[in-house]
Amino acid sequence: MTPTSVIWIHSLVALLFCGVAVTLPRPDSAAPVARWLLTAAAVATALWALAIAGIGSADVAARVTGALRDLAWLAVLGVAARAGQGIEAPARLGAYAATASCFVLAAGTAIAAAMVTLPEAVGALDSTGLSLRMLGSVGALVLMQRALLGTGEQGGGARHVLLAALALMWTTDLVVYLLAFIIDGWPPTLTIARGAVMVVVAPLVMFAAQQGDAQAIRASRTVALRAAAAVLAGLYVLATGIVTGYLGSLAGNQARIVQTAFVFGSAASVLTLASTPWLRGWAKVVVTKHLFRHRYDYRNAWLRFTETLGGDGGKGATLTVRVVTALAELTESPAGLLLTSEAGGLRARAAWRCEAAPDEAGSAALARYLERTARVIDLPAVAAGRAPAEEAALVPAWMTARADGWALVPLLHARRLIGAIMLAPPPVSRALDWEDFDLLGVAGRQVASYLAEDEAHGALGEAQRFDEFNRRFAFILHDLKNLVSQMALVARNAERHADNPEFRADMIATLRDSSQRMTALLARLSQRQAGAAGERHPVGMLALAERLADARRAQHPLRAEGHEAMALADPAALETVLGHLIQNAVEASAAGQPVTLVVGDEGDEVFIDVIDQGGGMSADFVRDGLFRPFVSSKPSGFGLGAFEARQLVEAMGGRLLVTSREGEGSRFRIALPRAQALEAAA
Known part of the structure; x- marks a missing residue:
């Protein structure tokens, strides 16, 4: 870099600002002062650039024209701020006057330094002038920031571009003055x-002058963040160059080694810090908080949200996982849980990047509260005792005890609670605010619509399967009608031809064929339709288990154990349920592996467990397929046994619970209300 570069660059600056002054539109009656001030500022900037190119930046002429340049642009800033926010308050006018005084005094110190000859006095005046120019730049930046806030959304794109150009100019001045002060x-x-x-500032000023307020220009959040990153990178390179030069002057013969070590070490430190997720999250929060009006980039966030909901991204993710992922990505939460609303409350459905929740994840009262209020629950506030008393009483302890509990978002569709999603806190933990509540509330309704649609599709598919089953049953009835008609005809003919040997042979063949066809029909009808449970009576569970085990021991080894307990149940329905479960356990077990019936009690319930050591079932099948009609893990199964069993148990006021692991077997538990002492005695 040589003084020739100074001449060329500042000559270009002068030429560009002369072009700005010449091409400015003619002042109109609406804002003639602003146009004349803009012209004067462009001319003053051109004179300043010519003074530096022709004489040098240290000459008094360059410093005086620089002060004139700053005063002219300060006047332009004042007019732009007044246009954006009305008449200036006296305090604001005082700030403009103080900033202008700094520039005027800086020019005065430059003139005084040129008139004195004492070196100490010249040095003191130069240092004072540099300090005054730094103060003036800081004051101008503060006023510019207030002007930007004052224009708001109604200021127009051109005014924002002009203010951004002035901010760039005075920020550069401040950095240059500060570095000059440090290195003396x-x-x-x-x-x-x-x-x-200044070469970059000139086109921005020209654009703002030509456009006026006719066109609003707004950079996207991505462009703004990348521009901020580019500015930081430039400052890093500039600071590294300055420090490297300073170290070179101190290190002497070892300068190259010291400079290389500093550059390598600083670059490695920056890259290490930049790769830290927590630091990246913290930087994003800080930049978003101080540069943007809103925390979220709603356009990009909603595009990503709908894309995640609508497709699996080629990863085969189910809808339940996608809805958790989509909602978590909005707040940059690293994990989430989906809870679905059922008759007994909230139950765990899907987990994304976190531990599974308890099977009974929330009470029915909590589900009703979420449905009634549609509130997004702040879990840290509940744990700290800042939440409303009703809300704190309903939130289960496991939610507040977990470190990944941050927000519980209700999923409402047509005022009906579909479920809720519990989100983990973002990498940089923060308190939920109104923007989070609004965004999560709207997104929760969108997620609920997807889940409700999936639920409707499932119900429609189930109805179609029932319709198909009914059609098959109609065909079977048709075959039965034909068999009955055929046998009735044989019976009528037997009255007339019973003595004919040939007829007797035909009759035997017909009866044999009818018997075979009816046996086939009975095999097709081996699964009965679910029926309702009848009247409930006290039932001895151990006695029932032992009787069923004895009746089936010729088929497969069974054993009953535990202690006698009386449950309130419908005996016929309970025997039907146990028959389904025992048959399934026998079919799942290898020959010689016993099936165990365990009877016991727990609290107000009496239970009987049917335990096998077979192949077990996957968690996905237990959750999504086991209790759905016509869904079976057996190739020839109807898929109605478990469905009917759960319906019968629930009709008796009980619960049917399943625990199964692939390769380890399954445990089906029938939990029924305990029969009271008087009922058992009766």
């Missing part, structure tokens, strides 16, 4: 960097 000198590098920035 003014190398050509600073002058060249300042001129290069």
Whole structure:
């Protein structure tokens, strides 16, 4: 870098700002002062650039024209701020006057330094002038920031571009003055960097002047973040260059080694810090908080949200996992749980990147509360005792005890609670605010619509399967009608031809064929339709288990154990349920592996467990397929046994619970209300 670069760059700056002054539109009657001030500022900037190119940045002419440039742009800033927010308050006018005084005094110190000859006095005046120019730049930046806030959404895109150009100019001035103050000198590098920035400022000013308020220009959040990253990278490179030069002057013969070590070490440190997820999250929060009006980039967030809901991204994710992922990505939560609403409350449905929840994840009262209020529950506030008393009493302890509990989002569709999603806190933990509540509330309704649609599709498919079953049953009835008609005809003919040997042979063949066809029909009808449970009576569970075990021991080894307990149940329905479960356990077990019936009690319930050591079932099948009609893990199964069993148990006021692991077997538990002492005695 040589002084020739200073000449070329500042000559280009002068030429560009002369072009700005010449091409400005003619002042109209609406804002003639603003146009004249803009012209004067462009001319002053051109004179300043010519002074630096022709004389040098240290000359008094360059410093005086620089002060004139700053005063002219300060006047432009004042007019732009007044246009955006009305008449200036006296305090604001005082701030403008104080900033202008700094620039005027800086020019005065430059003139005084040129008139004195004492070196100590010249040094003191230069240092004072540099400090005054730094103060003036800081004041101008503060006023510019207030002007940006004042224009708001109604300021127009051109005014924002002009204010951004002024911010770039005064920020560069402040950095250059600060570096010159630190190194106690003014190398050509600073002058060249300042001129290069002014080359960028000139087109921005020209664009703002030509467009006026006719067009609003707004950079996207991505562009703004990348621009901020580019500015930080530039500052890092500039600071590294300055520090490297300073270290070179101190290290002497070892300068190259010291400089290389510093550059490598600083680059490695920056890359390490930049790769830290927590630091990236913290930087994003800080930038978003201070640069943008809203925390979320709603356009990009909603596009990503709908894309995640609508497709599996080629990973084969189910809808239940996708809805958790989509909602979690909105708040950058690393994990989430889906709870679905059922008659008994909230039950765990799907987990994404976290531990599974208890099977009974929430009470029916909590589900009703979420459905009534549609509130997003702040779990840390509940744990800290800041939540409403009703809400704190309903939230289960496991939610507040887990470290990944941050927000519980209700999923409402047409005022009906479909379920809820529990989100983990983002990498940089923060308190939920109104923006989170609004966004999660709207997104929760969108998620609920997807789940409700999936539920409707499932119900429609189930109805179609029932319709298909009914059609098959109609065909069977048709075959039965034909068999009955055939046998009735044989019976009528037997009255007339019973003595004919040939007829007797035909009759035997017909009866044999009818018997075979009826046996086949009975095999097709081996699964009965679910029926309702009858009247409930006290039933001795151990006695029933022992009787069923004795009746089936010729088929497969069974054993009953436990202690006698009286349950309130419908005996016929309970025997039907146990028959289904024992048959399934026998079919799942290898020959010689016993099936165990265990009877016991727990609290107000009496239970009987049917335990096998067979192949077991997957968690997905237990959750999504076991209790659905016509869904079976057996190739020839109807899939109605478990479905009917659960319906009968629930009709008796009980519960049917399943625990199964692939390769380890299954445990089906029938839990029924305990019969009271008087009922058992009766």
